[in-house]
Amino acid sequence: DAGVIQSPRHEVTEMGQEVTLRCKPISGHNSLFWYRQTMMRGLELLIYFNNNVPIDDSGMPEDRFSAKMPNASFSTLKIQPSEPRDSAVYFCASSLASGTGQPQHFGDGTRLSIL
Amino acid sequence: GESVGLHLPTLSVQEGDNSIINCAYSNSASDYFIWYKQESGKGPQFIIDIRSNMDKRQGQRVTVLLNKTVKHLSLQIAATQPGDSAVYFCAQEGNNRLAFGKGNQVVVIP
Numbered sequence: 341d342a343g344v345i346q347s348p349r350h351e352v353t354e355m356g357q358e359v360t361l362r363c364k365p366i367s368g369h370n371s372l373f374w375y376r377q378t379m380m381r382g383l384e385l386l387i388y389f390n391n392n393v394p395i396d397d398s399g400m401p402e403d404r405f406s407a408k409m410p411n412a413s414f415s416t417l418k419i420q421p422s423e424p425r426d427s428a429v430y431f432c433a434s435s436l437a438s439g440t441g442q443p444q445h446f447g448d449g450t451r452l453s454i455l
Numbered sequence: 456g457e458s459v460g461l462h463l464p465t466l467s468v469q470e471g472d473n474s475i476i477n478c479a480y481s482n483s484a485s486d487y488f489i490w491y492k493q494e495s496g497k498g499p500q501f502i503i504d505i506r507s508n509m510d511k512r513q514g515q516r517v518t519v520l521l522n523k524t525v526k527h528l529s530l531q532i533a534a535t536q537p538g539d540s541a542v543y544f545c546a547q548e549g550n551n552r553l554a555f556g557k558g559n560q561v562v563v564i565p
Contacts, residue, residue, distance in 0.1 A: 344498075373552075383499070383544070383555045395551070431498050439551030441487040441506060446498030 342366070344447035346432050352453045358420040361450045364413055365434030373444060374407055374417050375431040383431070389415065390438055422454045465560040474532040476559050478545035483526060487548040490519055490530045493558070494541045502530070502543075537563050 345364040373388040387397040409415040433444040491499035546553040
């Protein structure tokens with residue numbers, strides 16, 4: 341069975357450029373989560389969606405970050421303009437439903453480097 | 456706010472021995488707990504979960520123990536193998552989200 345699929349796996353770009361990360365959740369999952377992982381902060385929840393609707397974006401660090409979920413099978417996380425401190429691994433995860441005792445399943449992440 | 460913390464940053468274990476990873480959590484209202492394994496270059500992988508109405512749950516070579524009295528969670532890995540080398544995270548559910556611990560590196564010595 342296909343798990344959560346993220347693209348690209350690696351992204352290297354110069355500061356100031358727009359970065360778009362993509363995620364395809366597991367089919368049938370109704371909740372989607374975006375995380376950022378760094379050595380200093382560990383795994384941080386940025387935003388999550390239930391049934392394609394953003395529920396909590398309090399973890400989004402700045403207005404430079406935005407996320408969308410136009411349909412049940414696709415989500416994007418965009419950074420514009422990007423800065424070197426945005427360098428991290430970004431994970432997408434999905435679950436059957438949030439807050440109901442269902443595990444989240446993670447993709448293999450996008451390793452982002454902003455020069 | 457919620458926090459989930461681990462006692463030891465690195466655990467070195469001889470191949471074939473049993474491993475125990477410990478985790479303390481702060482949200483006593485949480486009903487659901489999960490252990491994840493993260494290998495280098497990959498995302499966290501679900502290992503096993505447990506609900507608050509249980510104090511022990513077993514999987515294949517893994518056992519999770521939950522002590523609600525002292526807010527403590529542990530993961531036991533039997534007959535540790537080289538493939539078990541990874542970072543292990545505990546997580547607890549609260550406010551419709553998971554709060555993750557900082558991770559515990561397990562190194563298996565062949």
